[in-house]
Amino acid sequence: MWLGLEEMCEFKHTWLGLANSQEQYVLKYESKYLRELGKSLDYVLSFAVSTAAQELLKYTVLSSLMVAITWPVAVLSAGAVIDNPWGVCTQRAIAAGKILADVLYTRQQGKRPVTLIGFSLGARVIFYCLQELSKRKNSMGIIEDAILLGAPVTGDSSEWAQIGAVVAGRLVNGYCQADWLLRYVYRTTSIQMNIAGLYPIEWNDRRMQNVDLSPIVSGHMDYMKKMDAILEAVGVRTREYSLGGREDSLRQWVQIQRGQRSVTHMKGSESNEEVMMVDRMKDVHITRTAQSVPNDLALSSCGNDGALKSHD
Template structure:
């Protein structure tokens, strides 16, 4: 049980200890693991993505390109082998790979996508090539047997929303919702991961996809749902914030009083009620699409604001009611902004269980429109879009400093809010462009102290 005594003449230096691998070597190994996982399981779990991304950058774009173009990958890998042999002459050791091209991901290991993809090179040719790359026989076997064909993996991985039309797939789920579609924000490239974005209110049909051009990288789609109803809600909200009635409401909020009779008389309440009903139905459809792997067996990130966040939250709530074996492998990250949903701990905990990565609640305490409308249509006074959700694993991000000083700002400031949340794949130049548009079109004056006094005169009580 006692520690051995140290020999005075023993060598206690640590100079001969093995060095930690370089970041490039770690990246190469992690991408090898990812590729083997995808080709053998023919799926890409959000848990796998969340776990492996903790160690290194995942070169998902190159892996996807190789899956779709194995012959090109094989040819490039062969060229890279010859080039590196000439430059480094091996010297009896595994040569150091530099660069990560189409066929060089994971140090050239993608040459192993055989099984019908590169039939002429199956067998001794592939084994020899892998030997040159320093990859052992076990890895060669895994890679060679992992794929029966590229169509098998790509078909399972990319799902119905690859480069195909979405109309036929959605039509099966639109019995209760007249206007439902999944639209590409940009031309799909069949990446290893996918985003689905849901707008809330709309000023026009273009707002279904326009806010989400801030994203780049992963395939990004937008859920179109009941455009006409959302346009009517938007029009009512714009009218509301410019009326003396809303100025009176804001004054009452400043005084920390709430008049139920006033709230119930506001014009957008009817449209908001309709919007909530439709949003819940759209959420049910989205839950069905997700559980049936309509977007493939790849990680999906969900992002939405306002009623769009409600659609996503309803979908997650319904998925949480299903057995964990059917749902724990579906969702990677979720970003919700200005969500008109209760900050109920039990419900959010159930939703948190579904998400392999991050669950973000973006809120704005100064969103007085949401404060009035959400509380007028729901018995709960704790609204997630206005406050912190006190649940372990939920990241609460205050967006007041991002320029969200009202509910109508979520659409134009969504990119800035995503940057604050450190969401991956956000194009800063596009965010700045959208921010400038908001500033250029801003024409709603702030409520001055004189206007507050005018709005709170007894005569305005007639609007109740």
């Protein structure tokens, strides 16, 4: 993910649509760099909107080859602004994923299996967390489901099979082929053409589910704005709520692929009633172990209690 001005609100607010449970945690990490990335994304988008880039990008994102010269000059000129923050954040996400793997592996959350959900760089954190767990003995039974949305990671099926080995339930890849921003930031930071957040993963396994989110999101910035609708689309229980109005995004066809089979579901909300919500989240921090945990890595609880103890 990325941050705007109200960073802690954005760490938490995105996930307020999750159904109530006793333990829900938000991973807070590298606020400084994510804030810089947020500013850079806003800057690049302002270039795209203020020029004819939007029309040109419609053709660019449909191309199977990502050639630099096809990008609008106005957007390319803003590349220097975003490339460095994006590169830093992608590396920090790898480090955060390995530290999260340490926390889960030592069962600081208790001995109950957990479900990991993340979008954008948060999905990258999860990917490398699972990758780290797959290298360790006795790591089975820690992860129940893993849901990666708009993930800026490889779409190589062999690597997904590797991380899938430690997932007992569903391994979900939510993607949108029209996500031009993800294509753009990946144009120089990686030579990979097969990006998970843009295409389905070709891994034929009962656990693997590819969900085409194109009916809900039209670009990378929509993941944060439409998370409630996305969660329902990928089969995560949510509670209906409205903070000034709810978009009826779910009344669209969502394509879910399971292995080589595909199933089409029609999602729709049964009620438009507004439900008032109170943010009851409290900040908790990981108890430090022998391996140093950066000061900027923390877990925030959104339940009434949790296995991790609070620190002032």
